[in-house]
Every structure is written in structure tokens, then in C-alpha cells.
Amino acid sequence: MEIMDVKTLRSMDERAITEYGIPGILLMEAAASSLLRHINPSLSYAVILCGRGNNGGDGIALAIKLYQMGKEVDVYLLDDVDQIKGDASVFYRVASKMEIPMTILKEEEDLWSFQEALGDADLIVDALYGTGFHGEMSPFTGLVIDMVNEYQEKVMAVDVPSGLLPDQGAPSYYTVRAKKTVTFEAYKKGFFSYAAMPYLGEILVESVGIPKKLKAEMSQSTYFVTEETVRALLPRRAVTGHKNTYGRVLAVAGSQGFTGAAVLTVNAAVASGSGLVVLTSFDDTLKVLAPRLTEVMSLPLEKLESGVRSAQAVAFGPGLGQHRDVYKMLLRTVKILQEEKESQKTLVLDADGLRAMTGKCDLFEEMSFPVIITPHPGEMSLLSGISKEELEKNRLETAESFAKKHGIVVVLKGYYTVITDGERTYVNSTGSSAMAQGGMGDALTGIIASLAGQGLQALDAAVLGVYIHGAIGDELSETRYTVKPSEVVENIPRYLKELLDKTVVRERTSPTVM
The missing domain is CATH 3.40.50.10260 (YjeF N-terminal domain)
Incomplete structure (x- = not known):
């Protein structure tokens, strides 16, 4: 619409x-x-x-x-x-x-x-x-x-x-x-x-x-996202598909005190259909998390570069903490993605990954690969230098201007989340205040990274991911006062199957009369 x-x-x-x-x-x-x-x-x-x-x-x-x-x-x-x-x-x-x-x-x-x-x-x-x-x-x-x-x-x-x-x-x-x-x-x-x-x-x-x-x-290439909008974006599962068909996601996430962010990110990526999900983090964090992540591989931080080379999408930032090493890790990640720019691997930046970019947005100009950022208004204010009050008055214009200036996809979170690459803009129709809990953004990052890793263009992955995330929250909020991020993650496979069933028209052939 x-x-x-x-x-x-x-x-x-x-x-x-x-x-x-x-x-x-x-x-x-x-x-x-x-x-x-x-x-x-x-x-x-x-x-x-x-x-x-x-x-x-x-x-x-x-x-x-x-x-x-x-x-x-x-x-x-x-x-x-x-x-x-x-x-x-x-x-x-x-x-x-x-x-x-x-x-x-x-x-x-x-x-x-x-x-x-x-x-x-x-x-x-x-x-x-x-x-x-x-x-x-x-x-x-x-x-x-x-x-x-x-x-x-x-x-x-x-x-x-x-x-x-x-x-x-x-x-x-x-x-x-x-x-x-x-x-x-x-x-x-x-x-x-x-x-x-x-x-x-x-x-x-x-x-x-x-x-x-x-x-x-x-x-004006500005749209209100509905279920009809996203049905065409949903990746189809091939009969002959295997884990390499559906992409590898690397999550650079988690630190002491913020292990839950990493868990939500990688579990959301698994639930969204990624063929393989790998978590890299600090050694002490991996020791804590490894026993909890039965469907996810772990990778020591010193092997970050090899993890980036093997991935189709990188989710960077959830729960990493705010210290100097985060920016250094981001530079290492960007360096490999830039070296492999012909492969057009997607970088999804969230949370502490975004905070590490504060005052350093010129780095976006060095990225010749798809980049998706998922800021809430506070993070967007830090990145853009625009006050939260002004930003809330001009959400579409702020997101569009920032995306166009830096050649990236912006997902400005909130009620009526705005998704834009500066040329096309989408306003999401799903989601509610029942989802207002810590960790919900980490789940969203995992969903978007998974869809990008499965081959969707950055803007399409963001539009579909945001819609799915909010739609599941809406469904759950019909019977719950609040919705936990883990509940959203648990319901991703069911929701995707239901959406696919509404979308796919199965070919039927009549038997040949002999």
C-alpha cells in the first residue's frame, strides 16, 4: 500500500x-x-x-x-x-x-x-x-x-x-x-x-x-508493509536443498553479563532457516554459552577472519559490550567483507556494534558490500547527531536521509518501524508494546541476518524480517500481556510455514489419458 x-x-x-x-x-x-x-x-x-x-x-x-x-x-x-x-x-x-x-x-x-x-x-x-x-x-x-x-x-x-x-x-x-x-x-x-x-x-x-x-x-516508492507485501519475499525451500543451500550466518555477539543477547541472535537465525549458524565471542563468553547452543557452532575470536570468510551474512553487535575491543573487532570484520566484496556478503549492525560507530560513520563509506543497521531511536540519535525529539517528529525523513548518505539500509525501530535504503522506504505494520522487552532487538537481528544469508537482498531481508518479527509478537500478544523474545524465536518456524502455505500455489497436473 x-x-x-x-x-x-x-x-x-x-x-x-x-x-x-x-x-x-x-x-x-x-x-x-x-x-x-x-x-x-x-x-x-x-x-x-x-x-x-x-x-x-x-x-x-x-x-x-x-x-x-x-x-x-x-x-x-x-x-x-x-x-x-x-x-x-x-x-x-x-x-x-x-x-x-x-x-x-x-x-x-x-x-x-x-x-x-x-x-x-x-x-x-x-x-x-x-x-x-x-x-x-x-x-x-x-x-x-x-x-x-x-x-x-x-x-x-x-x-x-x-x-x-x-x-x-x-x-x-x-x-x-x-x-x-x-x-x-x-x-x-x-x-x-x-x-x-x-x-x-x-x-x-x-x-x-x-x-x-x-x-x-x-x-514515491514509499509503502506500508502488509502480509501481501512480504509473501513474495519469503525464501522457498528446494526439495533437494541442504545446509549449504540456506547460507551460513556468523554472529559476533555476547560478553559477560550479556550472554542472552548472543543466544537470542543465533537461535533466531537458526529458527529463520539458516543452514549453519556460528557464534564467535570472547573466550569466557563462549565457555558459558557452548553447552547451551546445541544447534550452533562456536568459533574463538582469534579466528574471526575465517568465520567472516565462510559466512554469507554477519550479525555484529548484540551484547558485545562497550569497550575499545568492539571497534577493533568491527574493523577486522569490515576488512574481510571488503576484501570479499564481490561475494556481496551482508553485514547486520546492531546494539553495541552501532554504538562503536558513534562519531565514526565515515567508515560506512569504506563498505562496498550490503550493510543493514537496526538502531532504536536512541542509537539513531547518536549516529545521526539529531536529537531524539526531532527524530521522532521526522522518522521517515531521518532514516531516508541517513540511508541515502551512507549507502546502507536503515531499520529505524519502534512502532511503525521504518525500513529504507534511501530510494525505497517501507513502514512496517506489525508489532506492539507487548514486545517491549530487552532482547527483542537481538532476535530481530538474527532473523534479518538469516534471511540475508539465504540470499535475499539487504532491503528485502530487512522488510521481511521486521514484518515476521512483529507479526509473531502480535499473534502472541492476543493471549499474553507481554511477549518474551524467546517466545518470538520459538514461533518463527511455525509462522514461516503458515505464511508459506498461504503463498505457494502447488502445481497440479492431470493424468494423461492413454
Whole structure:
């Protein structure tokens, strides 16, 4: 599913009208029909709040449809009738001829009947601004929005909740809080700002009839990841496959006090399908871990170089600790990967591997092989020099800029994890706060490294890995208050099999008649 900014969406509408000859009123009619699909048929009475632009036109078109179905409808306008322009004016004239009740709200005394209507309504539709809000509204409009927000459970926003900046996701002082938002053609870029989330409710994307060819031409290569997105990425297991078919992962992980990070990383790689997983760490750490890792080989740290040469993917950083040796180990790893750049082995950097890079990001320029970094916001702040507060306001832009600058794949973790190589960007749809436990990122690193080792391109491995990780957490959280990282790891093989079963179409041949 696409994610787009307002400028692109408006241009797409204009081209649909001017180049494809689709009348604007047809797009507005389609918008109203799509809104109707998300309204309970048993509804008796709806209040529709409309502005003067296309968003208001969508609202009036919806009012006409509801009225024709025999529903009681009241339309409230915040602008004089002569300010309603373009296609919206067509629907206004139709509604007037049909004698649909329409009231202009101008002064505070007009609000008494409006307040009563809000209380009586089964549904309140916000069709004030949509994408047309630019950051300013009158105090009177703000008062109207405050009144609407007293009934949030009844509110459906058209395209964008009024008062929310659609590109930035920044709410104004007065912003409609919707129970659901029905948005058109694509998710708006600002919907993935944490600041926007309290206002959106459930987000439902509907088409208004923009031609697929036009939409493809105007794609911004930014997508919301769904199960449909990742099915095509899932590696298939060949009938004749053996352990060398499915790649070797080297995990450089663990230290005293942080052995669990190494265990989670390597076990996740095994569970995700790697043919062989090897752990290299400090001698005292390996002595502790070796008896616990029956499916994983161990390698002394002095043999790090040979381990890197043998691997298709290297997971570097989980639980290594924060001391000078970590950066030296990273340099040794990078040196071998660079020497073998023709093989395009993938480096997955996480946790202490990322912290070792703080202030040393120029090292990325020396890496001519695929690199995936998996920072949480704190680590991303250290790497980029951008405060956590600013980063959280601009998650997509920060991740995209950093990835493009350094030629790497960035997995910026958090709710709505962002995965990008600077050219294509994906926002993940899975995962929940039930997964907020130490070690969850280590499991993710193991999953991504495993998928990269099995031959997936770095960006694809990251997109699939993040989705799988979160989807398992979502499933488990349905019956658990919290989800442990080890539980996610245990469920990887089952989830992958279920996903594969949904994906693979088995060829069936009819017997030959003799």
C-alpha cells in the first residue's frame, strides 16, 4: 500500500481529470461511495460537518447518498454558501434541490442546535479540511472542533482529521479526534508520526478511481508493509536443498553479563532457516554459552577472519559490550567483507556494534558490500547527531536521509518501524508494546541476518524480517500481556510455514489419458 505526500496526491487528482478525462465530480462521487462502505447500515441519524473545498464536497455527496437511503441527515457548513467552489458546489446545489437540511454555523448562538445534534447523532462526519489544512483556523472553528471531540466514538474523518497537517503529522491546537479515518488512494506521510496517532483512530484506505497506470507513474516508492507485501519475499525451500543451500550466518555477539543477547541472535537465525549458524565471542563468553547452543557452532575470536570468510551474512553487535575491543573487532570484520566484496556478503549492525560507530560513520563509506543497521531511536540519535525529539517528529525523513548518505539500509525501530535504503522506504505494520522487552532487538537481528544469508537482498531481508518479527509478537500478544523474545524465536518456524502455505500455489497436473 502506497504512502504519499499531499503535493503528489493533488497532482495525481489533477492529472486524472486533465489527462484521463475523469470528471472531478466522478471522483467526489466515488469518495462518497467509499465512505458509505464504512458506515453501519442501521444508522438512523448522521451529522456531517463540511468546509468549502473538495473535502466538504465529499461530505455533501455522502449526505445525498444517506438521504436517498432514507436516513436522517443534517449538514453543517462553516462557510457562506457563495464560498463553496468547484465540484463541491455541484453537490451543494443538488443537496439544496433535495431539501437536505443544511445550516451555516457563523456565531456562537448557532452552536446550541449543533450541540444537540451532535448528542443525538449516530455518526458525526468530519469533512472540514482534509488535506487542505495549512496550520491556521479561526477560534470559532476551533470551538466547533472542541464540541465534535466530546463525541470521539462517533466521529469518522474524511481523508485527514481536520487540524492535522497531513505531511508532517503535526496536530494543531484544535484537531479532530476520530474513531476512524477513511483516507483516499494512499496513506498520508504524516500518519506515521507518533504525534498524529491519537487523532486518526482506525485508518482505512479507499480508492476513488485513480487509474493504476497513473498511480504507478506517481509512486514515491514509499509503502506500508502488509502480509501481501512480504509473501513474495519469503525464501522457498528446494526439495533437494541442504545446509549449504540456506547460507551460513556468523554472529559476533555476547560478553559477560550479556550472554542472552548472543543466544537470542543465533537461535533466531537458526529458527529463520539458516543452514549453519556460528557464534564467535570472547573466550569466557563462549565457555558459558557452548553447552547451551546445541544447534550452533562456536568459533574463538582469534579466528574471526575465517568465520567472516565462510559466512554469507554477519550479525555484529548484540551484547558485545562497550569497550575499545568492539571497534577493533568491527574493523577486522569490515576488512574481510571488503576484501570479499564481490561475494556481496551482508553485514547486520546492531546494539553495541552501532554504538562503536558513534562519531565514526565515515567508515560506512569504506563498505562496498550490503550493510543493514537496526538502531532504536536512541542509537539513531547518536549516529545521526539529531536529537531524539526531532527524530521522532521526522522518522521517515531521518532514516531516508541517513540511508541515502551512507549507502546502507536503515531499520529505524519502534512502532511503525521504518525500513529504507534511501530510494525505497517501507513502514512496517506489525508489532506492539507487548514486545517491549530487552532482547527483542537481538532476535530481530538474527532473523534479518538469516534471511540475508539465504540470499535475499539487504532491503528485502530487512522488510521481511521486521514484518515476521512483529507479526509473531502480535499473534502472541492476543493471549499474553507481554511477549518474551524467546517466545518470538520459538514461533518463527511455525509462522514461516503458515505464511508459506498461504503463498505457494502447488502445481497440479492431470493424468494423461492413454
